[in-house]
Amino acid sequence: MTATTTSPAAVGEVPSFDVTLRIRRYDPDAATPEAFWEEFTVSAHGTDRVLDAMHKVKWDLDGSLTFRRSCAHGICGSDAMRINGRNRLACKTLLKDLDPSKPITIEPIKGLPVVKDLVVDMEPFFASYREVMPFLIAGKNAPTKERLQSAEERARFDDTTKCILCAACTTSCPVFWTDGQYFGPAAIVNAHRFIFDSRDEGAAQRLEILNDKEGVWRCRTTFNCTDACPRGIEVTKAIAEVKKAMITRAF
Amino acid sequence: MQIHQYDVVIVGAGGAGMRAALESSQRTRTAVISKLYPTRSHTGAAQGGMCAALANVEEDNWEWHTFDTVKGGDYLVDQDAAEIMAKEAIDAVLDLEKMGLPFNRTPEGKIDQRRFGGHTRNHGEAAVRRACYAADRTGHMILQTLYQQCVKNDVQFFNEYYVLDLLLDTDLTAAKKPRKGAPVRCSGVVAYDLATGEIHVFHAKSVVLATGGSGKIFKTTSNAHTLTGDGMALALRRGIPLEDMEFFQFHPTGLAGLGILLSEAARGEGGILRNGEGERFMERYAPTIKDLAPRDIVARSMANEVREGRGAGPHKDYVLLDLTHLEPEHIEAKLPDITEFARTYLGIEPFTEPVPVYPTAHYAMGGVPTTISTEVLRSNTDVVQGLFAAGEVACVSVHGSNRLGTNSLLDINVFGRRAGIAAAEYATGADWVEMPQDAAAYVVDELERIRTAPAGEKVGDLRKALQETMDANAQVFRTAESLQRALDVIDDLRARYQSISVQDKGRSFNTDLLEAVELGFLLDLARVVVVGALAREESRGGHFREDFPTRDDEGFMHHTMAYAVATKDGDTAIRLDKKPVTVTRYQPMERKY
Numbered sequence: 001m002t003a004t005t006t007s008p009a010a011v012g013e014v015p016s017f018d019v020t021l022r023i024r025r026y027d028p029d030a031a032t033p034e035a036f037w038e039e040f041t042v043s044a045h046g047t048d049r050v051l052d053a054m055h056k057v058k059w060d061l062d063g064s065l066t067f068r069r070s071c072a073h074g075i076c077g078s079d080a081m082r083i084n085g086r087n088r089l090a091c092k093t094l095l096k097d098l099d100p101s102k103p104i105t106i107e108p109i110k111g112l113p114v115v116k117d118l119v120v121d122m123e124p125f126f127a128s129y130r131e132v133m134p135f136l137i138a139g140k141n142a143p144t145k146e147r148l149q150s151a152e153e154r155a156r157f158d159d160t161t162k163c164i165l166c167a168a169c170t171t172s173c174p175v176f177w178t179d180g181q182y183f184g185p186a187a188i189v190n191a192h193r194f195i196f197d198s199r200d201e202g203a204a205q206r207l208e209i210l211n212d213k214e215g216v217w218r219c220r221t222t223f224n225c226t227d228a229c230p231r232g233i234e235v236t237k238a239i240a241e242v243k244k245a246m247i248t249r250a251f
Numbered sequence: 252m253q254i255h256q257y258d259v260v261i262v263g264a265g266g267a268g269m270r271a272a273l274e275s276s277q278r279t280r281t282a283v284i285s286k287l288y289p290t291r292s293h294t295g296a297a298q299g300g301m302c303a304a305l306a307n308v309e310e311d312n313w314e315w316h317t318f319d320t321v322k323g324g325d326y327l328v329d330q331d332a333a334e335i336m337a338k339e340a341i342d343a344v345l346d347l348e349k350m351g352l353p354f355n356r357t358p359e360g361k362i363d364q365r366r367f368g369g370h371t372r373n374h375g376e377a378a379v380r381r382a383c384y385a386a387d388r389t390g391h392m393i394l395q396t397l398y399q400q401c402v403k404n405d406v407q408f409f410n411e412y413y414v415l416d417l418l419l420d421t422d423l424t425a426a427k428k429p430r431k432g433a434p435v436r437c438s439g440v441v442a443y444d445l446a447t448g449e450i451h452v453f454h455a456k457s458v459v460l461a462t463g464g465s466g467k468i469f470k471t472t473s474n475a476h477t478l479t480g481d482g483m484a485l486a487l488r489r490g491i492p493l494e495d496m497e498f499f500q501f502h503p504t505g506l507a508g509l510g511i512l513l514s515e516a517a518r519g520e521g522g523i524l525r526n527g528e529g530e531r532f533m534e535r536y537a538p539t540i541k542d543l544a545p546r547d548i549v550a551r552s553m554a555n556e557v558r559e560g561r562g563a564g565p566h567k568d569y570v571l572l573d574l575t576h577l578e579p580e581h582i583e584a585k586l587p588d589i590t591e592f593a594r595t596y597l598g599i600e601p602f603t604e605p606v607p608v609y610p611t612a613h614y615a616m617g618g619v620p621t622t623i624s625t626e627v628l629r630s631n632t633d634v635v636q637g638l639f640a641a642g643e644v645a646c647v648s649v650h651g652s653n654r655l656g657t658n659s660l661l662d663i664n665v666f667g668r669r670a671g672i673a674a675a676e677y678a679t680g681a682d683w684v685e686m687p688q689d690a691a692a693y694v695v696d697e698l699e700r701i702r703t704a705p706a707g708e709k710v711g712d713l714r715k716a717l718q719e720t721m722d723a724n725a726q727v728f729r730t731a732e733s734l735q736r737a738l739d740v741i742d743d744l745r746a747r748y749q750s751i752s753v754q755d756k757g758r759s760f761n762t763d764l765l766e767a768v769e770l771g772f773l774l775d776l777a778r779v780v781v782v783g784a785l786a787r788e789e790s791r792g793g794h795f796r797e798d799f800p801t802r803d804d805e806g807f808m809h810h811t812m813a814y815a816v817a818t819k820d821g822d823t824a825i826r827l828d829k830k831p832v833t834v835t836r837y838q839p840m841e842r843k844y
Contacts (some may be wrong), residue, residue, distance in 0.1 A: 027757065028757075028759045029758055029759050047508065047509065049596075058763070059710070059711030063709075063710070063753050063754030063755050064763060066760050066763075070291045070293070070475040070477045071291075071293060071476075072511075073511045074592075075295050075391065075588075076291040076296070077291060078287070078288075094595070115446065116759055116760040119760055126288070130402050134399050135350075135399035135403040136350060136351025138349075142349050145361075146345055146348040146349075147348065148356075148360035149356055151355075151356045151358065153360075154355065161388075164290070164295070164391070165290050194351075197351070197353070200351070232591075
């Protein structure tokens with residue numbers, strides 16, 4: 001097997017290579033549902049992503065392999081999974097970056113109930129998100145035209161507006177694994193996005209919610225979330241800023 | 252089987268669906284049914300901006316925006332609709348700001364605006380800064396903001412439910428059509444819960460289709476895997492016509508070989524297209540606005556460069572998007588996502604290397620025909636009562652034969668809002684329409700047939716064949732021969748689809764089964780695209796016929812209305828009709844940039 005990286009000049013002329021996917025399977029409709037590992041080998045090209053290889057399995061070998069996906073370029077947040085032990089988006093992880101000479105392990109993200117194969121129940125995740133009041137809370141006296149906001153004020157919360165709610169961060173968090181009640185990084189990121197928005201007036205309420213015993217203080221600063229974020233959000237830093245705002249009430 | 256009853260049911264939770272839901276849910280009992288979690292919708296992939304003549308950074312007005320939209324659409328735009336869109340654009344942007352959308356700002360703190368293809372000052376004099384934006388993730392911020400507002404307003408969602416049938420009180424596929432003016436009413440939809448495999452019938456006074464586009468009929472596309480034209484196909488199968496389906500937009504700058512979108516904002520911010528010889532070739536095709544010509548012109552120019560041997564790369568099969576002359580800080584601030592796409596997917600550093608690009612199937616200008624109030628038309632003049640459509644699934648028509656960049660984010664906000672209001676108002680005054688006795692029978696039978704079919708044709712094989720023939724024969728350049736080739740393949744695939752089978756026989760989360768259903772939609776829609784393209788023997792906007800390379804206003808200054816008509820053998824045929832274009836202020840002129 002030869003794994004070959006392509007130079008940009010060679011787009012359209014990419015040698016193929018074989019790659020083995022070792023996938024965690026679970027079929028709730030089986031007579032005795034039980035999780036197990038299954039390996040598939042498919043041929044791939046230089047620019048193929050993990051998602052492409054999974055599609056090859058699904059479309060050519062085993063149609064029952066089940067996973068979520070939609071946009072296929074890292075924007076919709078559907079296909080977060082645990083790839084070689086790390087949370088990533090399957091559509092944003094190139095096979096050639098993973099050492100395709102060894103089997104690539106693919107498991108569902110951890111800490112949420114597995115529904116089927118790589119599909120987990122996202123409801124607990126979205127429930128935490130909804131609890132932090134993830135929407136602008138502003139006074140009734142809005143101006144006729146837009147509210148003014150300086151470029152600096154806008155930049156203050158830019159990083160956390162990038163969140164695509166894929167759950168890669170929350171399901172990489174050891175605290176969340178052991179305590180599913182913890183709000184988790186994604187919910188805090190989305191609270192941060194409003195707490196530091198100069199147009200918002202709901203910071204005090206959100207900080208009160210996150211001051212809960214399952215709130216920001218559960219964070220142990222392991223940085224797993226920052227490593228996992230496919231959008232490059234400095235998640236741990238955002239959580240630290242929320243903690244600081246809670247103490248100083250400055251936001 | 253479960254039965255639900257709502258005044259308004261909205262199908263789809265992208266920008267149009269959620270904008271509609273925000274209006275409708277405040278007025279009447281509303282449910283949103285979506286095959287994805289709302290934040291997965293493809294509105295989130297839109298990048299560059301949303302145009303509105305705010306005139307925050309330079310002189311502008313909605314009349315210029317209307318003109319650009321009409322001219323951009325090569326005069327197939329219904330001008331009354333374009334005027335509404337350009338006028339309401341201003342409030343649509345301000346509404347989003349009030350909902351919290353984090354627009355980029357000017358030094359004075361106002362919403363910043365930038366240039367975009369085909370948007371000009373004073374009827375084509377020069378490019379104008381009209382696109383309001385949030386870096387290069389404007390669609391993401393619109394989708395997130397609308398979802399946030401839905402959370403705030405406690406909108407009820409049925410997530411990962413696939414709507415698979417539309418319930419009407421009259422069979423419109425029958426040879427005998429209801430007479431002109433006869434009431435035809437919608438009574439709800441049939442949906443499939445992906446998690447459990449259970450059927451849910453939604454009895455509704457109003458249904459809003461907001462299911463998005465159908466880009467997956469092509470192989471190289473910027474569209475999500477889930478963009479399979481569900482709403483369009485459901486309407487077609489129930490005898491509702493589809494309008495202008497032959498007009499499909501190919502976005503100039505897809506990442507070569509992958510189709511992933513690189514926003515036109517890259518050119519709005521100063522990016523330049525170059526051929527393999529390093530030449531800025533758009534100067535030859537559009538001397539005035541060059542790289543910021545409308546997408547159909549740029550895409551065709553790129554394909555022509557490649558065809559005439561001036562492509563870049565080892566096979567000379569793409570051109571280059573050059574950002575290297577721009578300040579890295581400027582690129583990083585204005586185009587962070589798309590530069591990351593180039594790095595991630597092609598290993599290209601856009602600060603120092605030009606990016607390989609080629610046209611990618613991007614947007615269906617056509618769709619379910621509607622009035623300017625978003626009511627769905629069943630003929631040129633009659634509406635289906637209680638049925639509405641907005642966004643890419645619909646054809647108002649504000650995009651004519653070629654949509655201008657940013658006008659889709661505008662469309663979903665303006666007409667999504669209108670649909671929500673219209674659906675709620677209709678539901679408030681209307682009586683319940685009785686559903687057919689066996690409302691779910693068709694869907695149940697069809698799903699069981701596919702799920703239990705013995706080993707037969709595979710979804711992946713048929714879909715691949717469809718997408719390859721569409722790319723080869725119905726893309727930027729078309730001829731009667733190429734289109735006939737595509738049609739022959741499609742006819743063959745439709746026949747083979749009768750013996751489609753799936754490997755997953757389970758009830759829970761059976762995506763294998765749903766991909767088979769979606770393939771059926773794609774086949775039906777591709778046929779309409781190709782049949783329409785064959786009949787339109789002229790070149791206009793996104794539809795270019797090499798055998799008829801000029802626009803022919805005498806013969807073809809009309810919308811195409813395509814109907815699926817039942818045939819004796821139990822299949823359907825596509826019957827084409829014409830619908831006049833609404834012209835108010837602007838008489839067709841030669842389209843030069």
